[in-house]
Amino acid sequence: MAEGTAIATPGLSSFLKSLKTTPVEPSVAYLISLLKRRQIRNSRQCAVATTALLLRVVGEFKGKDSAKLVERIRQVGRRLTSAQPREVVVGNIVRRVLGLVREVVEDHLDAETNATSDIGHNSQPHNDSLSRPTLSSTISTFSPLKHATAEPLDASTHQSETMSDSGELPKRPGLLTSHTSYVPSSSAPLVNSLFGLFSHPDTPSTSNTPTGHQSPDNKGMLTSLNLERLADFSNSKFDVKAEVMDGIRELQDELDQSDDLIAANALDHIHSNEIILTHTASTGVQKFLLTAARKRKFTVVHVETFPHDHTGTHSVLLTGKNRDHSGDSEEDSFKPLRAAGIQVVMIPDSHVFAIMSQVNKVILATHTVLANGGLVAASGARMIAAAAKAHQTPVVVVSGVYKLSPVYPFDIDELIEYGDPGSVVPYEDGGFVDLVDVENPLYDYVPADLVDLYITNLGGHAPSYLYRIVADHYRTEDINL
Amino acid sequence: MPPKGKKSQAANKPKSGEDEREAPLQAVILADPFETRFSPFTLERPRCLLPLANTPLIEYTFEFLANAGVEDVYVYCGAHREQVEEYISHSKWKSHLSSPFAKLEFIQSTSHSIGDAMRDLDTRGILVGDFLLVYGDVVSNLPLEPALAAHRARRAKDKNAIMTMVLREVGTHHRTKAQGTKPVFVIDPSNDRCLHFEQMPNREGKHFLSLDPVLLSDHREIDIRQDIIDCGIDICTPDVLALWSDNFDFQAPRKGFLHSVLKDYELNGKTIHTHVVTDHYAARVRNLHAYDSVSKDIVSRWAYPLCPDSNLVQGQSYRLQKGNIYKEEGVILARDCIIHPKTVIGRGTSVGDGSVISDSIIGRHCQIGRGVTIQGAYIWDHASIGDGCVVKKAVLANEASLGRKCTVEPGALISYGVSISEGMTIRGEHRITRAKRKRSHDEGCIRSQPDTSIVGIGGYGFEFEDSDEEDEDEIVDGLVTRGHLYNLSDLALSAESISTLNSESEDDFEPSHQRSEAGSFVSIGSVDSAASQHAANFDHDAAASIYDSLVEGHESANIQLELTSLRMSTNASEHQVRRAVVVSFVKRLAQLMKSGSSVRDAVAQVFGQHKELLDRIMFDKNSSSKVDQVDFMVLLQADLAHRESGDSILLSAATKLVEMDVIEEEGMVQWWESHKSSDEEAMRKVRAKTQQLIDFLNESSEEESDDGEEEESE
Known part of the structure; x- marks a missing residue:
């Protein structure tokens, strides 16, 4: 609420600018205050800010001890997430980067043990974290099935050792590990093999990348990178930092491209003469629809999303520019759907149920996607989803993988942010202010059973499949920051 | 911290492209408004450190300034200067790591009215460009750019437009509006110029507004507005300070300065403008009544994102639960106590069996016994309330303690460290303190002995007597809405009364x-x-x-x-x-x-x-x-x-x-x-x-x- 047409108001762009000149600690504090003041909001802005900050944190990290690096990132991450626990994306990015560090270290260890096993063993006590039983990395990257042969027990004991070594926080017990463990590392044979029966042909690599050539997924790239380097890697000094920074940059690329990658799926989901219902001024959804609009003609029914996003919605519909993002220089403006020859009908939120019977498909933008397949989206989303359910209209959720969180919604109330009731009831109305309690939730929780399909930058997934992507992207040991 | 400064300046440049932009935005916080409306609490603590929804008032002011992109902040301390300095220098605002301000300085002086403070500022000559003048008790989430832009645009056209007041429009009746003395602004809507200012009732205690007939002939249209919260946010130019210096008898910024400068328009040719906003939150905690209503506004999230669960101060960990209940980590609630909506409970507070708490704000480490009823009360840190007490619409300051089965009636104020023994009833008009008046030799009435008729045997504290009561009719604009209270408070509430006296x-x-x-x-x-x-x-x-x-x-x-x-x-x-x-x-x-x-x-x-x-x-x-x-x-x-x-x-x-x-x-x-x-x-x-x-x-x-x-x- 606090930001407007910013002149002096701090925000994402001012943060990114200051990041270049300011040392790390003030930058962390600055981001925390921006998050607290809600001057950076939206998943995307949070994600961009967090990645940029972590890149800087890693860049300025001194020393070679990867355990310390993990601890440092984790410490920054904890401060950021506690500043604004409802911006789950911040935690996601931190976890992604942590996973990245672990991966780089593990790959390195693998490589070393492969090349010169002596050095590999010697170096283990030095890089005293994250050692795994020696595996041939060539196999591990490509076949989760074969990989499953590694004994889970062994791995978990190893992990607990490393935990105590690096002084990390206590982790969940092994039970959970076996369920959501990370694929290339040793995981439970049962889950993996059962699952592998189906997933193997479709998803050959850990990253589940449907199209290998433009994979934005860092891990795929990283591992292949490592493989290339494998030959001359052995004795040279191993630079964790540089690799992690490369990884973070890839993560940044992923953030940049995710909208386009999602949009690439548009033609599979939107057909001619369909009536599509959507809400909010989400850039991702707009791009998605625009991509489809190039080839097909359909009708869009846009729900106004009053009172939080209606100005944004209006401006997106009229000009294609999201007013709220005007401070964000990266936000490339695009043509409105109307210009692409699509008929757009804007309706107030109250008309959703009435019009739902005519709608062929609902496309929702999200704030956060949770590991159980539920999602947190702009308020009104649940009503739309429920109406869609009543009319058996398919609900498709468009979301970048970065919004997917390993968090389970144990307490839904905690996830939902309540805003200023002033946008619903004017503050001028003294009687109202004094006598009526107005609640104005900014977000809705939509349970998984109301959603039919998720489209991420990795492709389309059923809600029940999301835990899998979570497992691919986050390490179990990082789930509790 | 220079980099920050550079940053936001850099951010400013491309958009404004004006020369005036070069100067950093400065702000002066009047940490002490030279008033006694929060007595007896202000005997021991400065007003700006009183907790509002368990966060010191000045934090809100700093948040507001940080939000507005202010770079240099000068804190004008008055009473309890050491405490203010101590607090701020340990806060995130002073540490160069996390402060959004390039400069944060204390100004100390011996001034004892706002007028003196302004004149002192003028002699110091630290304010070079346009600056913000706010009190240490402003709560606002207002983005200031539109007001600043309007101010600068006016200024570019006419050098005599010396000040812009930011005002929040509210309806005719509003809890957060000033209740006692009501400001009346006469505004020319065509250029937002403020033509006349008066406080109702005026000096003679009447509700008349006399307008210069020239105003009526010179302006095609005038608004006479009273539906306004004067949140005390002024965008000033250094000329304002010069005007203060020229007029030694000005004491209060509104009643004195504003009123006179507007009246003497013919003489000085300076114009003062208003910027009336209709959205966002802006208010001043100017008295206890405002304290009550602003607290309610914050708890009901009207000032979002300035809410308890934003955890503005480091170390806070409030979480929002349904019905605007905010609980910090480590709150101990008995199984069958009932917490009603619109309640804030700080860390380490324990609530006993069968207690019912509603609409209240409770600080950290408070002990609340069994069967206690707390309604609409403000209980600050480390207070303790015995079993079976009933506290309604009262303020219990830090470390105050109530014995068992006490009743605190609406409007009572119980200051720091006062203890009330078992079974006492504190009536609404009581203000109980244990602070000795430092000026007691002047008063001749040292009453360090506990007044057992009020606090009971074994209690500690005595009725606070405001020496100015006769002069000023200083009535704490109480928590409770009482007719006669307002009538009295109308007479003179504040620093404004200084000028009357003089x-x-x-x-x-x-x-x-x-x-x-x-x-x-x-x-x-x-x-x-x-x-x-x-x-x-x-x-x-x-x-x-x-x-x-x-x-x-x-x-x-x-x-x-x-x-x-x-x-x-x-x-x-x-x-x-x-x-x-x-x-x-x-x-x-x-x-x-x-x-x-x-x-x-x-x-x-x-x-x-x-x-x-x-x-x-x-x-x-x-x-x-x-x-x-x-x-x-x-x-x-x-x-x-x-x-x-x-x-x-x-x-x-x-x-x-x-x-x-x-x-x-x-x-x-x-x-x-x-x-x-x-x-x-x-x-x-x-x-x-x-x-x-x-x-x-x-x-x-x-x-x-x-x-x-x-x-x-x-």
């Missing part, structure tokens, strides 16, 4: 007695007020000019020249001249001592350098009865009587004066013997220490008389 008894000089003593502006000048009804302005002007000269270290001769011209122009008496000198000297002394000089050094510096000046105000060297010298000493004594360590200052000043031969020994002895110097209790008290000097003088004069009285022949 206009009525204009010879009152406001000696700068410690503001921390919170209170009265009654002056010692009244000792001889009858004598100086004429030339009323002289006192003020002369004292101020001498004081300024002292601060800047001008030569005696120059001061003398200025003083003489002032005296001539106002036809002031010699007595007045002496009084002006005494007042300004003592003020300077106090300031020097505050900044760390010892009494002796300060005296030597102030008196020692200005022998010439002192000589020129006493003309009785050659006569035998030293009337002028006695007069001077009496004035000095009277002024010091109200000051901290006045007795020792008097001793060293007297010694110095004798040493310098400004006061002759005879004069000193005559003073000692004069009835004026020993009339009152306070006067006797302050001169007690000087006894040793007199004894010495008596002795030496005996000796000297043997030696031929060389001293006296001079």
Whole structure:
């Protein structure tokens, strides 16, 4: 609420600018205050800010001890997430980067043990974290099935050792590990093999990348990178930092491209003469629809999303520019759907149920996607989803993988942010202010059973499949920051 | 922290492209509004550190400034300066790691009204460009750019547009609006110019607004608005400070400054504008009523994102639950206690079985017993409430404790550390404190004994008596809406009342007695007020000019020249001249001592350098009865009587004066013997220490008389 047409108001762009000149600690504090003041909001802005900050944190990290690096990132991450626990994306990015560090270290260890096993063993006590039983990395990257042969027990004991070594926080017990463990590392044979029966042909690599050539997924790239380097890697000094920074940059690329990658799926989901219902001024959804609009003609029914996003919605519909993002220089403006020859009908939120019977498909933008397949989206989303359910209209959720969180919604109330009731009831109305309690939730929780399909930058997934992507992207040991 | 500064400046540049942008946005926080509306709490804590929804008030102000992109912040401290400085320097705002401000400085001064503070600011010359003037109790999530842009645009067109007031429009009835004295703004809507300002009821206690007919003929359209929260956010230019300096009698920013500047438009040609906003939150916690309503607004999230669960202060961990219940981590609730909506509970607080809490804000580490009912109350940190108590719409400050089965009726204020014993009922009009008035020698009513009729046997605390009650009808604009309360509070609520007082008894000089003593502006000048009804302005002007000269270290001769011209122009008496000198000297002394000089050094510096000046105000060297010298000493004594360590200052000043031969020994002895110097209790008290000097003088004069009285022949 606090930001407007910013002149002096701090925000994402001012943060990114200051990041270049300011040392790390003030930058962390600055981001925390921006998050607290809600001057950076939206998943995307949070994600961009967090990645940029972590890149800087890693860049300025001194020393070679990867355990310390993990601890440092984790410490920054904890401060950021506690500043604004409802911006789950911040935690996601931190976890992604942590996973990245672990991966780089593990790959390195693998490589070393492969090349010169002596050095590999010697170096283990030095890089005293994250050692795994020696595996041939060539196999591990490509076949989760074969990989499953590694004994889970062994791995978990190893992990607990490393935990105590690096002084990390206590982790969940092994039970959970076996369920959501990370694929290339040793995981439970049962889950993996059962699952592998189906997933193997479709998803050959850990990253589940449907199209290998433009994979934005860092891990795929990283591992292949490592493989290339494998030959001359052995004795040279191993630079964790540089690799992690490369990884973070890839993560940044992923953030940049995710909208386009999602949009690439548009033609599979939107057909001619369909009536599509959507809400909010989400850039991702707009791009998605625009991509489809190039080839097909359909009708869009846009729900106004009053009172939080209606100005944004209006401006997106009229000009294609999201007013709220005007401070964000990266936000490339695009043509409105109307210009692409699509008929757009804007309706107030109250008309959703009435019009739902005519709608062929609902496309929702999200704030956060949770590991159980539920999602947190702009308020009104649940009503739309429920109406869609009543009319058996398919609900498709468009979301970048970065919004997917390993968090389970144990307490839904905690996830939902309540805003200023002033946008619903004017503050001028003294009687109202004094006598009526107005609640104005900014977000809705939509349970998984109301959603039919998720489209991420990795492709389309059923809600029940999301835990899998979570497992691919986050390490179990990082789930509790 | 320069990088931050650069950053936001850099961010500014591409969009504005104006030269004026180059100057960083500065802000002045008036941490002490020089009022007593929060008594008795402000006896022990500065107002800006009182907790509002468990967060010190000044945090909100800083948030607002950070939000507005302010870079340089000057905090103008008044009472309890050490506490404010202590707090801020340990907060995130001061640490160079996390502060969004490039500069955060404290300004200390001896001023005791906003007018003095503004004049002091003017002399310091630190504010170069447009600056924000806010109080240390502003709560706002308002983005300031539109107001700033409008201000700058006006300024570019017309250099005389010196100030923009940011006002929040609310309806006719609103809890957060000022209830007692209601400001009325007359605005020309075509250019947002404020044409007239009046507070209702006005000085005469009437609800009439008299408008200059010229206003009606000059403007095609005027709005007379009362549906406004004056949140005390002003965008000022340095001209504003100059205007303050030009007008020594201005004390209050609205009633004094604004009213007069608007009235004298013909004279000074300056215009003041308004920026009325219709969205976002902006309010001032200007009295207890506002405290109550702003707390409610914050809990109900009207000020979002300034909510408890934003955890503005480091270390807070509030979480929002359904129905606007905010709980910090580590709250212990008994299984069958009931927490109703709109409640905030801080860390470590425990609530016993069967207690019911609603609409209340409870601080950290409070102990709340069983079967307690708390409704609409504000309970600060470390308070304890015994089993079976009922607390409604009251404030319990830190470490206050209630025994079992107490009843606190709506409107009661229980200050720091007060303990109430079992079974007592505290009526709504009670304000109970245990702070001794520091000014007690002035009051003559030290009541450190607990008043058992109020707090019960074994309790500790006594009814707070505001010395100004008679003068100002200082009614704490209470938590409870009571008809008569508002009527009383209408009369004078605040610093505004200072100006009323002054206009009525204009010879009152406001000696700068410690503001921390919170209170009265009654002056010692009244000792001889009858004598100086004429030339009323002289006192003020002369004292101020001498004081300024002292601060800047001008030569005696120059001061003398200025003083003489002032005296001539106002036809002031010699007595007045002496009084002006005494007042300004003592003020300077106090300031020097505050900044760390010892009494002796300060005296030597102030008196020692200005022998010439002192000589020129006493003309009785050659006569035998030293009337002028006695007069001077009496004035000095009277002024010091109200000051901290006045007795020792008097001793060293007297010694110095004798040493310098400004006061002759005879004069000193005559003073000692004069009835004026020993009339009152306070006067006797302050001169007690000087006894040793007199004894010495008596002795030496005996000796000297043997030696031929060389001293006296001079």
